[in-house]
Amino acid sequence: MKEFEFIDRVMPDVAPLSPAQLAAARARLAEATATRPAGRPAARPAARPAARPAGRPAGRAIGRTAGRAVRLVRGRRPGARGWWGIALAAMAVVLVIGAVVLVVPSPGREPVAATPRQLLNAAAAKLAAQPQGSGRYWRLETEEVLRTKGAEGFLVEERGKDVLVLGRDNDGYTWYEAVSARPYGAEAAEAWRRAGSPELCPARDCDPNLRFYPRRTLERYLALAPGWQPTLAELLALPRKATALRTELLRHVPIGYDKGPDDWVREAGVRLVTDVPATPGTRAAAYRMLAALPAARVVDDVRDPAGRRGVTLELRVNDAVRLQLVIDPGSGELWAVQQVAPMPGLPQGAATWASIVVRAGWSDARPVPPSGCRDCRGRY
DSSP states (O other), rough: OOOHHHHHHTTSSOOOHHHHHHHHHHHHHHHHHSSSOOOOOOOOOOOOOOOOOOOOOOOOOOOOHHHHHHHHSSSSOOTHHHHHHHHHHHHHHHHHHHHHHHSSOOTTTOOOOOOOOHHHHHHHHHHHHHHHOOOOEEEEEEEEEEEEEEEESEEEEEEEEEEEEETTTSSOOOOOEEEEEEOOHHHHHHHHHHHHOOOOSSSSSGGGGEEEEEOOOOGGOOOTTBBOOOOOHHHHHHHHHHHEEEHHTTTTTTTTTOSSHHHHHHHHHHHHHHHHHOOOOHHHHHHHHHTTTTTTEEEEEOOOTOOOOOEEEEEEEESEEEEEEEOOTTTTOEEEEEOOOOOTSOOTOOOOEEEEEEEEEEEEEOOOOOOOOOOOOOOO
C-alpha cells in the first residue's frame, strides 16, 4: 500500500505510529475503499461533434452530440485511476492524522509535573525567572503564629504581625504587634470556658501602652549562620546555582563549628529563603540545595496556617523536630515556614509555630514606624 509512503513524504516530522495504530488506520482505509461505487464500462470513443453554428455559446452541446457528451462524462475517462489513487492517499492522510492527534501532545501545553520533587523544581524555575526588584528599602511583613500550653493547661494560639525593613544605606526598622490570643481547638475552647474564660495574653488589648515593640536584633539582621554575616552586596551576589551556592556557603564555616556541613547548609539556606533580601535566583538555588540534603523530603499534602496547600520542602532538624517550607507552586514564592514538633494535646502534624509571609520585596516607600513604638528604628 503506497499511500503510507506518501504520508511519510508529506508528514516527515510526525512520530511513527505503533503497529496497532497502523493496523487500525489500514482497516479504516480498506473499509472506505470497499464502499466506493463500482466502475462503469469505459465509454466508446465519441464521434467528432458537428461544427458549432454561429451565434451558439461555447460549451453547450446540441442535438445527439449532447447525449454523447453526457455519456462520455459519465464514463471512466483516461487518467481517473491515477486521481483515485491520490484520493486514497489523501484519505489515508486524514485517517492517520486522526490517529496521530491522539498520541502527539499539544505543542503549547506544558508537561504536567507528576511528583512533588518535580513540582518543587518547576516552582524554583518560576521563582528564578522573576526580576530581582529595585528600590531603596526591602520590606518583609509576616504573620506570626505560636501554639503553646497556657497556664491553665489548655492549648493557646497567639498571633501577631512582624515588620522588618532594611535600607540600602544600612538603616533598619522593625516592630511587632501582638494581635490575638485564643484557645486552639474545640477541646481547648471548652477547657477555657470551664476555667471561667480568663483573659489570654499577649493580645492587642492586653497592654495598650506596649502595643508595638521590636522583637529582632538589627545588628545581626543579615547573619545567615553562626559566625558569618555577609554585607548586603555580598548577599545579593551569592550564586544562583545550587551546587555553587553550597560551595560558597561552606567557604564561610567558622573554625570551631561543632556541627556537620549539612547542618550549616540547612541553617544558611533556610535564612536565605525566609529572612533576608536574597535575589530570586539565589532563593531558587537554595530550594534545590536544601532539597538535596540527605534528610530532606518534598511533599504536596501540607497546608500552611492560612489553609493553602503548597509544595512543601521538609527538613529534619533532629529526631523530633521538622521544619517545613510551604511554597506557592504557581510562583515559587514562600508562603510560610513552620515547625512541627510533638506537643501534648496538639494534633499530629500540626505546627507549633509558623511565620506566614504577607509581603516581601523592594520599594522606595520610606517606612513609618507606628505611633508610640519604642526602639522601632535603629541598630540594636
